[in-house]
Amino acid sequence: MDASSPADKPTVAEAYLSALHKHGIRMVFANGGTDFAPIVEGLLRTRERGTTVPRFVTVPHENVAVAIASGFWKVSGTPAAVMVHTTVGTANALCGIMNADRGNVPMLLAAGRSPWTERGHPGSRNNGIHWSQENFDQAAMLRQYTRWDYELRTGQPVNTVVGRALDIAMTEPKGPVYLTLPREVLGDPAVDPGPEPRKRPLGAVPPAPSAEAIARVAKLIAGAQRPLIIGGVPESFFDLGALAQEHAIACAPGPGNMASSDPMNLGAPNEALLAWADVIVVLESPVPWIPRFIRPNAETKLVHIGIDPNFARYPYRGFEMDMAVAGSVAQAIPMLNEALTAEGRANAARIDARRRELTAMRDAVAERRRKAIERGKTQRPISNAWVAHCLNQVKQKDAIISNELGVPAPFVEIEQPGCWLATGGSAGGLGKGVGEAIGAKFAAPERQAIALVGDGSYMFNVPSACHFVERTESVPVLTIIANNAQWYAVRNAAELMYPSGRVTGANSLPVVDLSPSVAYEKLVEFAGGYGERVEDPSQVTGAIERGLRAVADGNPAVLNIAVAAGGRAQD
Ligand SMILES: Cc1ncc(C[n+]2csc(CCOP(=O)(O)OP(=O)(O)O)c2C)c(N)n1
Numbered sequence: 218m219d220a221s222s223p224a225d226k227p228t229v230a231e232a233y234l235s236a237l238h239k240h241g242i243r244m245v246f247a248n249g250g251t252d253f254a255p256i257v258e259g260l261l262r263t264r265e266r267g268t269t270v271p272r273f274v275t276v277p278h279e280n281v282a283v284a285i286a287s288g289f290w291k292v293s294g295t296p297a298a299v300m301v302h303t304t305v306g307t308a309n310a311l312c313g314i315m316n317a318d319r320g321n322v323p324m325l326l327a328a329g330r331s332p333w334t335e336r337g338h339p340g341s342r343n344n345g346i347h348w349s350q351e352n353f354d355q356a357a358m359l360r361q362y363t364r365w366d367y368e369l370r371t372g373q374p375v376n377t378v379v380g381r382a383l384d385i386a387m388t389e390p391k392g393p394v395y396l397t398l399p400r401e402v403l404g405d406p407a408v409d410p411g412p413e414p415r416k417r418p419l420g421a422v423p424p425a426p427s428a429e430a431i432a433r434v435a436k437l438i439a440g441a442q443r444p445l446i447i448g449g450v451p452e453s454f455f456d457l458g459a460l461a462q463e464h465a466i467a468c469a470p471g472p473g474n475m476a477s478s479d480p481m482n483l484g485a486p487n488e489a490l491l492a493w494a495d496v497i498v499v500l501e502s503p504v505p506w507i508p509r510f511i512r513p514n515a516e517t518k519l520v521h522i523g524i525d526p527n528f529a530r531y532p533y534r535g536f537e538m539d540m541a542v543a544g545s546v547a548q549a550i551p552m553l554n555e556a557l558t559a560e561g562r563a564n565a566a567r568i569d570a571r572r573r574e575l576t577a578m579r580d581a582v583a584e585r586r587r588k589a590i591e592r593g594k595t596q597r598p599i600s601n602a603w604v605a606h607c608l609n610q611v612k613q614k615d616a617i618i619s620n621e622l623g624v625p626a627p628f629v630e631i632e633q634p635g636c637w638l639a640t641g642g643s644a645g646g647l648g649k650g651v652g653e654a655i656g657a658k659f660a661a662p663e664r665q666a667i668a669l670v671g672d673g674s675y676m677f678n679v680p681s682a683c684h685f686v687e688r689t690e691s692v693p694v695l696t697i698i699a700n701n702a703q704w705y706a707v708r709n710a711a712e713l714m715y716p717s718g719r720v721t722g723a724n725s726l727p728v729v730d731l732s733p734s735v736a737y738e739k740l741v742e743f744a745g746g747y748g749e750r751v752e753d754p755s756q757v758t759g760a761i762e763r764g765l766r767a768v769a770d771g772n773p774a775v776l777n778i779a780v781a782a783g784g785r786a787q788d
Pocket residue numbers: 312621622645646647648670671672673674675677701703704705706707785
């Protein structure tokens with residue numbers, strides 16, 4: 218039986234593609250299979266008919282496709298769709314979906330479903346895998362990590378289903394949704410697609426925190442000697458700086474949530490900073506500190522503000538709270554600034570004194586970093602701080618940086634919002650650093666996109682798939698590998714657990730070493746890219762310049778930089 222009817226009436230697949238476009242989906246990062254037959258045919262037919270549909274990009278690994286969609290969202294503010302092949306494609310996408318869930322990254326993941334009929338429909342089973350790939354509940358594979366899942370049924374209006382999927386994905390806490398598309402349904406003639414989407418942003422308006430609660434937080438801060446803010450959100454990049462500077466509040470904002478040069482930005486929270494504070498306001502931060510190592514004083518007042526300050530999606534989490542305020546942090550920060558201004562006049566002298574104290578604390582942080590950079594000038598293997606310093610010298614101000622165990626965040630200067638992609642949470646599933654940079658490049662082709670990755674992380678990114686897409690879609694990025702020839706994180710974990718064990722100080726460790734190291738810089742050459750290995754600290758700036766030039770000329774670039782192990786020091 219042939220699926221094309223004489224009149225070639227539009228199919229559900231065509232209506233689905235059109236519904237995606239109507240709901241603002243511009244890009245679909247896709248990895249196909251036998252379930253895609255109606256989609257592939259539909260793409261050709263819609264082209265013939267002049268129906269506008271999203272751009273489909275072939276991505277040869279699903280985890281990379283999800284990372285690209287994530288980077289695209291973070292830079293464009295528009296969610297992307299990912300489409301994968303049935304159960305097996307879903308399995309490969311799952312690690313990325315776990316990160317998207319914990320990072321509140323909205324996206325529509327769609328997967329085909331193995332045909333469910335053995336005969337009688339043009340889409341019926343015609344391949345052995347149509348029996349063996351089916352499972353009992355495809356969405357159960359990732360239901361813990363999606364906000365919603367559904368299977369498109371015969372006769373259903375696709376506008377309504379796609380609209381619902383995207384509204385849920387784009388409602389706080391944002392996150393991935395999953396739609397399965399059986400081959401028979403996609404191949405059926407289109408039915409009424411339902412009402413056209415109304416002209417409005419996707420998702421619900423986020424809830425504002427209660428003004429009364431914010432007034433109470435302001436009172437706590439106004440009455441404090443040493444208030445500290447931990448966390449933040451990229452949307453409030455400048456608002457957080459304004460709040461902190463106006464009222465002299467110490468900040469440990471997390472990279473990408475506040476300007477690196479902000480005088481109130483004290484970097485990552487550490488033991489001394491937590492011990493210093495008498496009020497701590499935690500902003501949208503699932504893990505504000507690691508209680509086993511550092512903790513606030515018992516009498517320090519603790520306030521948590523966030524869409525869900527309980528992080529109910531996390532099974533176990535024990536951070537204490539004197540006050541929990543649910544609501545958008547982007548709205549809370551200006552509200553807090555206003556409420557504090559009303560409180561603050563009487564405290565002017567105290568605020569001035571604190572501003573002096575914080576300036577001295579900030580100077581001490583800057584001095585520590587300056588010394589690390591100074592040492593790095595001649596260190597071999599190269600220090601990560603030095604690599605970051607060299608990058609700061611040559612990257613454009615609005616360069617987009619994605620980081621996955623690459624050079625350390627505190628040393629990279631970020632002065633604009635939207636330049637640091639590794640904000641928010643993540644499930645820690647490695648393999649998204651390069652893909653997110655590529656997604657950023659899709660969203661902002663005119664900007665530099667730079668992936669900072671560890672040698673281990675580089676391989677988790679399926680570099681062949683990344684460099685393939687960089688070449689085929691002309692979205693070149695600069696990948697800088699901080700190559701310490703090991704999974705240092707695994708070593709570090711073993712040493713922390715067994716400080717006087719065999720592992721501590723051992724030269725070489727099983728399931729840690731990635732040595733002898735290999736020529737990662739050669740891999741990109743298969744895609745016509747530029748690669749360079751760097752061992753001499755005096756060569757780093759030049760190599761980054763050469764890499765950025767290669768990218769500007771349209772070629773992917775990889776720098777394989779031999780760095781010291783354990784150099785991922787905070788600051
Ligand atoms: C998918 C996945 N597999 C394994 C891990 C465990 N893991 C965490 S960090 C790490 C090592 C990463 O190595 P690299 O990128 O070289 O960074 P380094 O630790 O050397 O600084 C591993 C294997 C993980 N987080 N995600």
